[in-house]
Amino acid sequence: VPKLAAARVPNSGAVVAGVAKGVGMIEPDMATLLVYLVTDADVPVKAIHAPFRRVVERTFNSLSVDTDTSTSDTCILLASGVAGPVDPDDFEAALGAVALSLVHQLARDGEGATKLLTVTVTEARDAGQAKRVAKSIVNSPLVKTAVHGGDPNWGRVVMAVGKCSDDLDISPAAVKVAFGDFEVYPSLLDESGLAKVAEVMAAGDVAVNVSLGCGAATATVYGCDLSDGYIRINADYTT
Amino acid sequence: VPKLAAARVPNSGAVVAGVAKGVGMIEPDMATLLVYLVTDADVPVKAIHAPFRRVVERTFNSLSVDTDTSTSDTCILLASGVAGPVDPDDFEAALGAVALSLVHQLARDGEGATKLLTVTVTEARDAGQAKRVAKSIVNSPLVKTAVHGGDPNWGRVVMAVGKCSDDLDISPAAVKVAFGDFEVYPSLLDESGLAKVAEVMAAGDVAVNVSLGCGAATATVYGCDLSDGYIRINADYTT
Numbered sequence: 379v380p381k382l383a384a385a386r387v388p389n390s391g392a393v394v395a396g397v398a399k400g401v402g403m404i405e406p407d408m409a410t411l412l413v414y415l416v417t418d419a420d421v422p423v424k425a426i427h428a429p430f431r432r433v434v435e436r437t438f439n440s441l442s443v444d445t446d447t448s449t450s451d452t453c454i455l456l457a458s459g460v461a462g463p464v465d466p467d468d469f470e471a472a473l474g475a476v477a478l479s480l481v482h483q484l485a486r487d488g489e490g491a492t493k494l495l496t497v498t499v500t501e502a503r504d505a506g507q508a509k510r511v512a513k514s515i516v517n518s519p520l521v522k523t524a525v526h527g528g529d530p531n532w533g534r535v536v537m538a539v540g541k542c543s544d545d546l547d548i549s550p551a552a553v554k555v556a557f558g559d560f561e562v563y564p565s566l567l568d569e570s571g572l573a574k575v576a577e578v579m580a581a582g583d584v585a586v587n588v589s590l591g592c593g594a595a596t597a598t599v600y601g602c603d604l605s606d607g608y609i610r611i612n613a614d615y616t617t
Numbered sequence: 618v619p620k621l622a623a624a625r626v627p628n629s630g631a632v633v634a635g636v637a638k639g640v641g642m643i644e645p646d647m648a649t650l651l652v653y654l655v656t657d658a659d660v661p662v663k664a665i666h667a668p669f670r671r672v673v674e675r676t677f678n679s680l681s682v683d684t685d686t687s688t689s690d691t692c693i694l695l696a697s698g699v700a701g702p703v704d705p706d707d708f709e710a711a712l713g714a715v716a717l718s719l720v721h722q723l724a725r726d727g728e729g730a731t732k733l734l735t736v737t738v739t740e741a742r743d744a745g746q747a748k749r750v751a752k753s754i755v756n757s758p759l760v761k762t763a764v765h766g767g768d769p770n771w772g773r774v775v776m777a778v779g780k781c782s783d784d785l786d787i788s789p790a791a792v793k794v795a796f797g798d799f800e801v802y803p804s805l806l807d808e809s810g811l812a813k814v815a816e817v818m819a820a821g822d823v824a825v826n827v828s829l830g831c832g833a834a835t836a837t838v839y840g841c842d843l844s845d846g847y848i849r850i851n852a853d854y855t856t
Contacts, residue, residue, distance in 0.1 A: 519851070605852070611759070
């Protein structure tokens with residue numbers, strides 16, 4: 379499926395557009411993910427370098443279809459300048475919107491994927507811990523198969539937090555887990571709450587929100603469920 | 618499937634026996650893996666602590682069915698002493714043989730598994746690097762699905778080495794990959810070699826051997842293929 383996105387730079391006539399390719403071997407560490415972003419804004423290389431890296435870090439480098447990193451992941455931004463100069467913050471906002479849209483499209487079109495899985499970790503000690511724990515959850519095959527089966531399995535989410543065993547400042551008593559807006563741990567749901575969570579899990583977009591209760595840092599990462607489609611695509615051919 | 622193993626302590630009348638349980642949520646970091654080892658040798662706790670940790674490190678802690686770590690992994694050794702004292706090295710050999718046999722049985726009986734996958738990394742800088750790279754290979758879903766499909770996909774093995782991106786001393790030009798005894802990279806196989814490798818990949822035990830060419834350290838880790846059986850077991854129920 380083609381992945382395309384575009385956004386207007388606020389307060390200007392400039393636009394940012396992007397196209398991306400990739401379905402598997404995707405946990406980029408900027409390298410089989412190819413992304414081309416174009417804009418007509420006049421953005422000097424020096425000025426755009428830092429915002430570009432920030433956007434890539436919180437979008438493409440926060441994406442994992444299958445934990446496997448390609449040797450050819452690429453993200454390139456080309457600017458023609460014909461729309462003239464723009465405010466850097468406005469440009470970063472438009473660039474971020476395009477990149478995020480492409481990441482959503484990439485995750486939904488991941489090999490065998492039937493759902494977009496978004497994992498947000500809040501109240502972490504620092505950004506590194508937040509992203510490490512979020513990646514541990516989004517990459518866990520037990521979490522990914524639970525999402526595929528529509529099972530609100532908070533035990534697997536807590537397991538994926540717990541296996542980040544270097545993060546000894548995470549206290550199990552402080553951790554909270556929600557599927558969408560519904561906390562499922564430590565507070566337990568009644569029958570009507572369970573019915574609502576079942577609806578959350580049956581949707582095409584599933585959000586897992588985890589609070590670590592040990593700081594103020596946050597990270598959001600993107601992935602997909604793990605289905606027999608992934609196995610068939612990757613087991614049934616020879617090279 | 619029950620997992621049982623026993624070995625005689627060399628040069629003594631003592632035996633070591635073990636029983637283990639567990640099929641998924643298995644990449645122990647000693648926690649759903651339960652292992653009970655028993656012996657009639659007279660082994661004082663002080664003397665057995667270090668060899669026990671060494672054996673656990675190179676057997677149960679070198680096993681990964683699905684990268685997910687349980688909260689209850691347990692390995693216990695009970696000694697009655699009735700067979701009298703034994704040589705510590707002889708005891709460690711017998712303990713190691715029992716533990717390795719249980720690890721092979723655990724990997725072969727992993728959720729959805731149809732094959733035992735053994736990954737050995739040699740010529741690494743140090744033991745930590747050797748184990749990190751070996752775990753990256755044994756845990757890669759693309760390597761695991763290739764093994765399931767019987768595909769000698771050395772490209773996926775090299776990818777799994779490459780994604781250990783903190784190990785900047787690994788030079789792609791120095792890396793060698795073999796399936797069983799057949800080098801598949803960098804030397805390329807002719808038609809008869811390919812037919813032999815196809816046999817290696819079709820067997821119930823598949824060995825992937827990787828030489829990093831940057832040192833003298835070695836590690837061996839144990840896992841299994843990734844099949845649609847794993848998905849069915851873990852997606853098709855609710856908690």
